[in-house]
Amino acid sequence: MTPPFPGRINRVREKIATQGLDAALITTPENVRYLSGFTGSSGFVLVSSATAFFITDFRYKSQAAQETHGLEVVILKKTLVDEVARIAGETGLKRVGLEAKNVTLDLHDRVIAAMPDAELIAVIDLVEEFRIVKDAGELDKMREAIRRAESSLTALLPRLKPGLPEREFALMLEEEVRRAGARKIPFDTIVASGLRGALPHGVASDKKLESGEMITIDFGAEAGGYFSDMTRTVFLGSSPTAKQQEIHDTVRKAQDAAIAAVKPGVPMVDIDAAARKVIVDAGYGDYFGHGTGHGVGLAVHEQPNASPQGKGEAREGMVFTIEPGIYIPDLGGVRIEEMVLVTATGCEVLTSFPRELRCL
Ligand code: ZN
Ligand code: ZN
Numbered sequence: 001m002t003p004p005f006p007g008r009i010n011r012v013r014e015k016i017a018t019q020g021l022d023a024a025l026i027t028t029p030e031n032v033r034y035l036s037g038f039t040g041s042s043g044f045v046l047v048s049s050a051t052a053f054f055i056t057d058f059r060y061k062s063q064a065a066q067e068t069h070g071l072e073v074v075i076l077k078k079t080l081v082d083e084v085a086r087i088a089g090e091t092g093l094k095r096v097g098l099e100a101k102n103v104t105l106d107l108h109d110r111v112i113a114a115m116p117d118a119e120l121i122a123v124i125d126l127v128e129e130f131r132i133v134k135d136a137g138e139l140d141k142m143r144e145a146i147r148r149a150e151s152s153l154t155a156l157l158p159r160l161k162p163g164l165p166e167r168e169f170a171l172m173l174e175e176e177v178r179r180a181g182a183r184k185i186p187f188d189t190i191v192a193s194g195l196r197g198a199l200p201h202g203v204a205s206d207k208k209l210e211s212g213e214m215i216t217i218d219f220g221a222e223a224g225g226y227f228s229d230m231t232r233t234v235f236l237g238s239s240p241t242a243k244q245q246e247i248h249d250t251v252r253k254a255q256d257a258a259i260a261a262v263k264p265g266v267p268m269v270d271i272d273a274a275a276r277k278v279i280v281d282a283g284y285g286d287y288f289g290h291g292t293g294h295g296v297g298l299a300v301h302e303q304p305n306a307s308p309q310g311k312g313e314a315r316e317g318m319v320f321t322i323e324p325g326i327y328i329p330d331l332g333g334v335r336i337e338e339m340v341l342v343t344a345t346g347c348e349v350l351t352s353f354p355r356e357l358r359c360l
Contacts (some may be wrong), residue, residue: 002168006070008035011130012047016097016123017123023048024126025098027107031099031127033225034070044080045071046234048226049085051229055083063172080115081107085114085321095137097123125303132295132303135316139341141224142319143350145182146339148221149228152176160236160360161210170204173219186229186300190218194273197233197333200290200325209238212331214244214357216325222298227300229321230351231337234358244334247326248357250335255276255355258292262322262340262347268310275324276308284326293321294338318342321352 001016010037016024026032026045030073034047036054042061043056054071064073068320076083088096096115098108109125111120112113134142156172184311192202202216209215216224220247231302233248240248259274279288291307304320318341325335336355340347 005035005037007060008127008130009047009052009071010225013049015126015129016047017049019097019121019123020095021097021121021123022093022095023088024099025111026099026127028102030302033298034127034131036071038040040063040064040067043068046084046087046098048091051091053087055080069279073214078190079110082112082116082272088115090277093118095119095121096293097121100124100251101315110147120154128303131297133315134297134341135317137296138226139319141226142224142228142339143222145228146228146230146350146352148177148182148223149219149230150182150351152180152221152349153217153230153232153353157234157358159235159325160209160215162209162236163332164209165206166196166204166209166215167206168192169209170219171216175216177219180221184222184227186222186227190216190231191356192216192333193236194331195332197340198329200270200318200327200330200333200335209236213237214240214248214334216333216335218337225298227298227335228337228339229300230353230354231323231325231335232358233336234333235360236360238359239355240359241292243331245357246282247328248334248336249300250279250282250284251324251326251336252355254288255322255336255338258322258324258341259338259347259349262314262342263316263345264342266314268304268306268312268314269308271306272308272310273315274315275322279324279326284328287326287328288324289327290325292324293340295320314342314347316342316344326331 046053093156129225191204193215254275259276293306296300327333
C-alpha cells in the first residue's frame with residue numbers, strides 16, 4: 001500500500017539526503033500528522049532513504065494501521081528510544097537527524113546513551129518548510145475550519161448583551177464551534193471588552209459586558225486537523241464614540257494596506273510594514289506592539305510570520321493572518337484578523353465575515 005502522503009515522505013528523503021543524513025526522527029506532532037496522516041496524540045515517524053516507520057504504542061495499534069497505511073507500523077515494546085536504537089542497529093542508520101525545536105535535552109541524552117555509535121544531527125524546519133505552502137486538500141480543510149468559525153459567530157452575536165460575562169460568551173462560542181464540527185478548540189478564546197480590550201491576549205474573564213464597550217473576540221475552529229483563526233471587534237450599543245470609530249477605521253485601513261501588499265515575492269517584513277505605516281501615520285504607532293500576522297495550518301501559529309522579524313517572501317499557496325491592532329491603556333483596543341491565501345497575482349481573503357464595527 002502506498003502511504004497517504006507519498007510525496008511528502010519523498011521530499012523528506014530528498015532533503016535528508018542533501019544533508020548527508022541516514023534518517024530523520026520526526027517527533028513534532030503536527031509534522032507527524034503531516035507525514036503520516038495519524039490523528040492520535042502519540043506517534044513518531046522515522047524516515048530513511050529506504051524505509052518509513054510509524055512508531056506508536058499499544059493504544060493506537062488499530063488506528064495507526066488504518067490511518068498510516070504504507071508506513072511500517074512499529075508498536076513500542078519498551079520506549080521510543082529503544083525502538084529507534086533497535087531499528088538503527090538493524091538497518092545501519094548512523095547519522096540521524098533530530099528535530100531541534102521539539103526534542104528535549106532529556107530525549108537527546110537518552111538517544112545518545114542508547115545509540116553510542118550514532119551521530120545525532122540537529123535539524124531545523126525539516127518538515128515545517130514543506131508545511132508552509134498548502135496543497136488543495138489542505139486548503140479545503142482550512143476553508144471549512146473558517147466556515148465553522150464564521151457560522152458560529154454569526155449565530156451567537158445576537159447573544160452579546162450587557163451583563164453577560166465574557167467567559168459565558170467564550171463558552172457559548174466554543175460549544176457552537178464544536179457543534180459545527182470542530183474536534184478541537186485551537187486556543188483559549190479571547191473575549192476582551194471595554195478596558196480589557198487593551199490586552200492583546202485578553203482571554204475571556206468573569207468581567208461582565210457593558211453597554212458602550214468595544215469587545216474584541218479572537219477565536220478559531222478546526223477541520224480535518226487544520227485550524228482557523230479570526231478576530232472581530234464589535235460595539236455593544238447604538239453608536240460608538242468618535243474615538244472608538246477612529247481607532248477601528250485605522251485598524252481596518254492598516255489591514256487593507258497589508259492585504260494589498262500581499263503577492264508572491266514580497267518580503268514578509270514589507271507586509272508587516274504596510275500595516276504598521278498606516279497605524280504609525282495615524283499617531284497610534286506606540287499602541288501596536290505585535291506582528292501583523294502568522295501562518296496557520298496544522299498549528300494555529302506557524303510559519304511564515306508577517307512581522308518586523310519575519311523571514312522570507314510570500315509564496316503562492318501560503319496561508320497567514322493579517323491582524324493589526326491598536327491597544328490603548330485606559331481606553332480599550334481593536335483588532336481585526338483575517339486569513340489570506342497567497343495566489344499567483346495577489347491574495348484571496350479567506351475570511352468573509354463583515355469587518356465594519358458592528359453595533360449590537
Ligand atoms: Zn486570532
Ligand atoms: Zn492570529
